[in-house]
Amino acid sequence: MSVLDTASDKPGWSFDTLAVRAGQERSQFGEHSEALYLTSSFVFQNAAQAAARFSGEEPGNVYARFTNPTVTAMQERLAALEGAEGCVATATGMAAILSTVMALMSSGEHIVASRSIFGATQQLFGTILPRFGVDTSFVDNNSVDAFRAAVRPNTKLVFIETPSNPLTEVFDIAALVEVAHAAGALLVVDNCFCTPALQRPLQMGADLVIHSATKYLDGQGRVLGGAVCGTKVLTDEVFKFLRTAGPTLSPFNAWVILKGLETLSVRMTAQSANALELARWLEGQPQVARVHYPGLASHPQHALAMRQQASGGAIVSFEVKGGREAAWRVVDNCRLLSITANLGDTKTTITHPASTTHGRIAAEARAASGIAEGLLRIAVGLESVADLQADLARGLG
Numbered sequence: 001m002s003v004l005d006t007a008s009d010k011p012g013w014s015f016d017t018l019a020v021r022a023g024q025e026r027s028q029f030g031e032h033s034e035a036l037y038l039t040s041s042f043v044f045q046n047a048a049q050a051a052a053r054f055s056g057e058e059p060g061n062v063y064a065r066f067t068n069p070t071v072t073a074m075q076e077r078l079a080a081l082e083g084a085e086g087c088v089a090t091a092t093g094m095a096a097i098l099s100t101v102m103a104l105m106s107s108g109e110h111i112v113a114s115r116s117i118f119g120a121t122q123q124l125f126g127t128i129l130p131r132f133g134v135d136t137s138f139v140d141n142n143s144v145d146a147f148r149a150a151v152r153p154n155t156k157l158v159f160i161e162t163p164s165n166p167l168t169e170v171f172d173i174a175a176l177v178e179v180a181h182a183a184g185a186l187l188v189v190d191n192c193f194c195t196p197a198l199q200r201p202l203q204m205g206a207d208l209v210i211h212s213a214t215k216y217l218d219g220q221g222r223v224l225g226g227a228v229c230g231t232k233v234l235t236d237e238v239f240k241f242l243r244t245a246g247p248t249l250s251p252f253n254a255w256v257i258l259k260g261l262e263t264l265s266v267r268m269t270a271q272s273a274n275a276l277e278l279a280r281w282l283e284g285q286p287q288v289a290r291v292h293y294p295g296l297a298s299h300p301q302h303a304l305a306m307r308q309q310a311s312g313g314a315i316v317s318f319e320v321k322g323g324r325e326a327a328w329r330v331v332d333n334c335r336l337l338s339i340t341a342n343l344g345d346t347k348t349t350i351t352h353p354a355s356t357t358h359g360r361i362a363a364e365a366r367a368a369s370g371i372a373e374g375l376l377r378i379a380v381g382l383e384s385v386a387d388l389q390a391d392l393a394r395g396l397g
């Protein structure tokens with residue numbers, strides 16, 4: 001039985017039901033589709049109510065930097081899907097990561113992060129946070145022992161992304177929970193690639209889940225957004241930072257993401273199935289040296305991936321023979337696949353990491369981390385796999 005079959009904070013409602021129904025609250029008009037409350041502030045019946053709302057004595061909306069009903073609905077739906085007590089929506093995925101650090105850490109504390117995290121997260125941890133007295137040790141591989149060796153007495157967060165980008169390395173969430181907790185730290189998982197449709201880190205003991213809702217939660221490349229999910233105690237701290245500092249999600253974006261969540265499960269299932277089919281086909285191409293996809297038996301952590309994920313996900317990377325020149329030929333022959341570094345869309349995208357997302361890393365360091373010149377990353381969408389194969393075959397041939 002998959003790890004996904006039991007997650008729900010509403011016993012009786014399955015994931016698919018929660019995805020369409022959780023968080024919905026109808027106004028007096030009885031709208032069937034969720035309403036978009038495009039308002040920055042809220043009115044009070046009298047001075048006493050204003051005072052009670054401001055003091056927190058009476059629950060309710062005050063100002064949309066703090067709460068807005070559309071944003072609340074999206075938070076509740078995502079919390080239900082992650083099996084989380086609390087969720088705080090943020091303006092972007094990076095705002096979710098920054099808010100987590102600002103809410104939970106102080107100067108003098110330390111982060112252990114995998115090296116293979118999102119580029120902007122690496123920049124934030126490696127170059128911005130040190131100015132505020134927060135240092136990060138980056139772990140170069142996915143070995144649990146390497147994480148254990150990197151924690152210090154002042155480590156507050158252990159931060160991972162699994163599967164990683166672009167090589168789809170898989171990290172053992174349950175084992176890293178133990179490492180983090182033994183050190184008195186929290187395990188934070190950026191669950192952007194799998195989404196709760198395929199992987200629920202909180203069920204495996206993780207303390208917080210981070211999302212770039214910009215990717216699969218919206219799912220159609222329309223808006224930016226982010227979220228932090230976890231226990232109420234932790235997300236309340238994140239909320240206190242957010243309502244004061246202001247990296248709040250706009251109600252419009254929350255509404256788009258709320259509707260995106262309704263199709264999350266069907267999209268992730270279909271896109272993962274397409275990815276597996278494409279990965280198998282790529283493995284059979286003579287011009288392809290290697291395919292990185294957790295759903296393939298050839299993946300070094302295939303067994304672990306199948307234990308903690310419902311499927312391999314929708315990201316496939318592969319190395320073509322002939323280095324950068326051969327890789328660029330594949331990209332330049334694409335008429336269907338979109339040449340963009342974005343991912344999480346229903347439209348399939350292709351990127352050459354060594355010259356785009358990882359282009360600023362020194363060539364030796366890039367090679368050492370496995371990002372070869374011939375590597376291409378595909379974020380598989382909903383098109384027919386036959387059409388995707390034909391598009392790639394032109395450049396491979």
Ligand SMILES: *Cc1c(COP(=O)(O)O)cnc(C)c1O
Nearest residue numbers: 092093094118190192212214225
């Ligand atoms: C895109 C992305 C982010 C950052 O999200 P934004 O919404 O662009 O700020 C963080 N983590 C991962 C894994 C991502 O892919």
